[in-house]
Amino acid sequence: MDDSNQAALSRSTVLVTGAAGYIGSHAVTELLRQGCRVVAVDNYSNSSSEVYARIERLAGASFVRAEVDVRDDAALDKLLSQHRVDACIHFAALKSVSESMAQPLRYLDNNVGGLLTLLRVLRKHGVQGFVFSSSATVYGDPVRVPVPEVASLNAVSVYGATKLMGEKILQQLTAITPEFERPWRVVVLRYFNPVGAHPSGQIGEAPRGVPNNLMPCVAQVAAGLRPKLNIFGDTYPTPDGTCVRDYIHIQDLVAGHVAALRHLLGDGASLTLNLGTGLGTSVRQLVETFMQVNGVAVPYEVVAPRAGDVAQCFADPSLAHQVLGWRAHHDLADMCRDAWRWQCSRPRSHA
Template identity: 55%
Template sequence: MTYVLLTGGAGYIGSHTALALLRAGYQVISFDNYSNSSTAALQRVAQLAGADIISVSGDIRDEAALSAVFRQYQVSTVVHFAGLKAVGESVAMPLHYYDNNVAGTVTLCRVMREFKVKKLVFSSSATVYGDAKKVPIAETSSRSATNPYGQSKLMIEHILEDLVKAEPDWGITLLRYFNPVGADSSGQIGEDPNGIPNNLMPFISQVAVGKRDKLSIFGDDYPTPDGTGVRDYIHVVDLAAGHLKALQYLETNQGIAAINLGTGTGYSVLDMVKAFSSVNNVDVPYQIAPRRPGDIASCYAMPDKALKLLGWRAEKTLDDMVRDSWRWQSQNPDGYSDS
């Protein structure tokens, strides 16, 4: 029996991908240190899928712990989610980010090579495009980074590219996500950030459920239709389906491919707030605040390559995104701590 190993499998995107893989008939192992995730997520995934998931607690920087998993189970492919992801925190703690994200990935690849597992789906990010000169953003756009988090993702991309040059029998997909939102339609799994949310949708949801007083919208004077920042929001269920497609692609392909996962449509912050309020019939009080350093006006994907290589396109609508986000938050006002 072969397994797909998900590093960071209990996290927001990891748990939704675990569910998609289990429903597609794959055997799944989650390897997670639970620094920003919960064992309850995996328990709920198993219940929703009606299938078991193997859960191992460990850190990707721990070579012995990783090796033990590969020694015990026949792993065929790795989907690598594990990583720190808060931009502001990365600025304050750059060494922590480079150690966890970059050094952890090198350790993972070293163990994979030792056990002759050379298929990897990497959780990259649209942050590797920096402040793109042109939108929509294609995979051929120049890459740069404006903070240590983005730099860590870009470094890992370069490392994996060099690895494939040296060892062409590897098969690697670099999935560059845009802005994941939403939750499984059951409302049983969703985004449960530690402390104050860094992302827009969980902040909107927490305001709507009464955990926070109001939303701060950082800047209303950008060169966009309503002055607020425009982003490509993608439903996490669509994102999980993209990982399934990427994994299937690697079954017959070697080399390395960078692929955007986005909708190709940009929505402003005010678009998201208004849609959330309208679809869910809840108030989301907000205030306009000064721009944040490093924020850009507009960022959305050119998703054509994903359709061409993977046969994947985003299916979920904006209404789906805000409805499923609210279902998760309203059923789990304190996230997984409710369980």
């Protein structure tokens, strides 16, 4: 780690959008732990402001928080007029593959429209260091795995398409700098399947209603909050017929974001990087590991495949290690153990 880059990080103020969400809450906790000042923004559409008190207890530091939708340019403008920030990490987005196929206009409005509004306001206030939360869904159904950053891009879901559109918008900004303007510097992080929770058990994934992601579904079934887990398809061309993904511990994921921010604050160049373990794990393997590690039962039923799901997708994360010195350290057992610890800290709640 470059000491000057770390010093720049600890002196910085970071705008975090989607700060009360699963990834955002863990990122805010780590940024505060690194000595950053944080301005947290969320509209609480799939989160709760209650997480902020737990973040402050974990980090031992307070931060600015605002209930703002990233599509609200007036509210964003007012916030940044009151709080000068050095960079932005943009998490705020709708993120369900299946839901995006049923509600495409809502996803385009929120994910693409919100990004454009945010960028306009950031530019007005001279903030042009930007970490973008992208997704492995931009690769679509990859021709080969592990997937490198140079693989062809062909999103097969509306959600993936919104992330790909976001990447293309940011590519244009970094390629064209009007005279007398500071150039945009952007790190696009294509991450795979975040799971797990903070090892304290104080914060974790807390979706409203029926979860769209696998791990919280598994944990809620194990806790008796739901009768069974649905596994969507078991005839994919994979070793056990279920989908194969690259599950990455949330703590490793946020460490990648902090490394990306440190890179930008040290005047590093714009980058696009994968964040993943480089290992493919099937849905059935994850469920069996969860049961074994935690000593619980997770009844499941195989049902029809979902629209937009691909058979297998896992990362080649070598470029992130080469450029940022980052790599994932937690294994699948850690992910399952921490997810269950989080679930057990809130056993009566689905949300």
